Amino acid sequence: MHIVIAPDKFKGTLTAVEAADAMAAAVRERWAAAVITVIPMADGGDGTLDAFGGANRRTTVTGPLGLSVDAGWRLDGDTAVIESAAASGLVLAGGAAANDPWNATSRGVGELIALALDAGATRVLVGMGGSAMTDGGRGAIEALGDRVPFPAGRVVVLTDTTVTFAGAARVFAPQKGADGPMVARLTARLETDAADWARCFGVDVRGVPRTGAAGGLSGALAAAGAELVDGAAFVAETLGLDAAIAAADLVLTGEGEFDATTLAGKGPGHVLALAAARSVPALVVAGVVAAPAGTATAFSLTETVGREQAWSDPIDAVRRTTATALTHLDL
Numbered sequence: 001m002h003i004v005i006a007p008d009k010f011k012g013t014l015t016a017v018e019a020a021d022a023m024a025a026a027v028r029e030r031w032a033a034a035v036i037t038v039i040p041m042a043d044g045g046d047g048t049l050d051a052f053g054g055a056n057r058r059t060t061v062t063g064p065l066g067l068s069v070d071a072g073w074r075l076d077g078d079t080a081v082i083e084s085a086a087a088s089g090l091v092l093a094g095g096a097a098a099n100d101p102w103n104a105t106s107r108g109v110g111e112l113i114a115l116a117l118d119a120g121a122t123r124v125l126v127g128m129g130g131s132a133m134t135d136g137g138r139g140a141i142e143a144l145g146d147r148v149p150f151p152a153g154r155v156v157v158l159t160d161t162t163v164t165f166a167g168a169a170r171v172f173a174p175q176k177g178a179d180g181p182m183v184a185r186l187t188a189r190l191e192t193d194a195a196d197w198a199r200c201f202g203v204d205v206r207g208v209p210r211t212g213a214a215g216g217l218s219g220a221l222a223a224a225g226a227e228l229v230d231g232a233a234f235v236a237e238t239l240g241l242d243a244a245i246a247a248a249d250l251v252l253t254g255e256g257e258f259d260a261t262t263l264a265g266k267g268p269g270h271v272l273a274l275a276a277a278r279s280v281p282a283l284v285v286a287g288v289v290a291a292p293a294g295t296a297t298a299f300s301l302t303e304t305v306g307r308e309q310a311w312s313d314p315i316d317a318v319r320r321t322t323a324t325a326l327t328h329l330d331l
Contacts, residue, residue: 001034003027004248006241008040008267009047010256010287013314016040016047022315023252023285026322037244041253041267044158044213044231045129046085049074051235052125055086059115061108062143064093064132065100073112079123080116084109084214085130088139093132096177101186104133104176106217110143113155117147126221127158127231128213134173134186136165136193137220149201150225157210157218158231160265165194165205165219168212176215190216197223232270242274250329251275251282252322258286258298272296283325285318299325 005027007019014022020038027034042048049055055072063069069092074081085091087108093099109126116124133139141148163171169178169186178186193216194206203223205211210228211219222228236242245251253271255262263269268284275282276295284298287310292298301310304321 001031001250002037002248003034003250003252004037004039004244005252006039006041006271007252007254007285008042010254010314010318012256013287013311014318015050016042017050018315019254019318022318023254023322026319026326029323030326037248039239039241039244041232041271042127042235043129043160043265043267043270044127045160046083046089048127048129048158048231048235049081049083049086051239052081059112061087061111062105063108064088064090064104066103066105069108071108071112073116075116075119075121078121079125080119080121081125082109082112082116083127083130084217085127087112088133089130090132090176091130096175099132099177101134101173101176101178101182104135105139106131106133106135106137106214107139107143109217110140113140114144114147122154124155125158126155126226128218129160131214131217132176133217134169134176134178134190134215136190136216138193140217141220141224144224148224152225153227155221155226156234157213157221157226157228158234159210159213159218159228160231161213162209162265163212164207164209165190165211165216166207168216171212172215193220201225230265232265232267235267236270236274241271245274245278245280248280251280252285253282254285254318256287257290258284258288258293259290262291263294281329285321285325297325297328
């Protein structure tokens with residue numbers, strides 16, 4: 001048996017690596033001689049840095065609400081990996097209830113990109129997920145100063161959404177603590193931001209897919225010359241996931257909540273698409289399953305071991321749920 005294990009993080013409980021290790025333990029209990037390939041997945045959100053090997057540098061930068069934060073990032077040869085969440089994350093702002101949707105800034109992300117460029121990086125990968133701001137990328141562009149516009153290929157932006165710059169506030173700002181009137185104000189400000197980027201860089205990003213990620217930060221970086229890519233597909237290609245699945249007998253993936261957005265750009269959704277294309281059976285192990293998993297079968301921690309156990313001992317919950325899932329296979 002050759003089994004590929006490629007989960008995303010279980011947000012709030014387990015990293016992708018921890019979840020994969022728990023799944024692998026269940027596989028070994030059932031098939032001691034199984035060949036297991038672990039490829040932790042991400043799609044541009046928090047966990048992207050871990051998928052590429054984790055942080056090997058830490059730098060103090062401007063946090064989402066203006067206070068200094070200690071942000072981890074990676075410089076591997078001439079390639080840097082940065083997560084927006086590490087510098088401008090909603091968690092760093094204290095969550096939606098404590099966030100200031102109007103003043104939250106992307107400046108810290110710009111500071112990290114600037115540091116990476118100054119350190120000699122010829123390619124900077126920037127994940128967009130988990131941010132607190134809807135500032136149209138203004139904070140980041142100001143922090144970058146004369147480092148923009150970027151040369152072609154220098155900055156690659158990883159997103160898990162196709163939302164446009166103009167729609168960023170409407171789609172994402174409520175998750176960041178904005179009420180209806182605030183969403184309207186932010187939407188109007190994004191229009192001003194888009195006009196400024198068009199004037200500065202000659203690019204109108206308002207209706208371009210993927211430019212609405214991280215409150216429009218992806219759009220500002222794109223206007224400045226960055227390349228926008230599907231985060232899950234980029235991570236998968238970089239880590240050789242498709243080749244691993246092609247040689248597999250079974251694929252396991254999962255995340256904290258498997259819902260309708262999973263199949264529309266999230267890491268586990270891309271894993272399932274690759275498995276289906278290769279006609280390889282797949283199983284999903286998730287904290288909560290709120291949508292069908294296509295051709296795969298999904299198993300929920302909360303249904304298998306109960307909500308209390310899933311939160312109090314998530315590693316054991318993932319192991320036990322994976323073990324249950326494996327008993328339903330006809331292999």
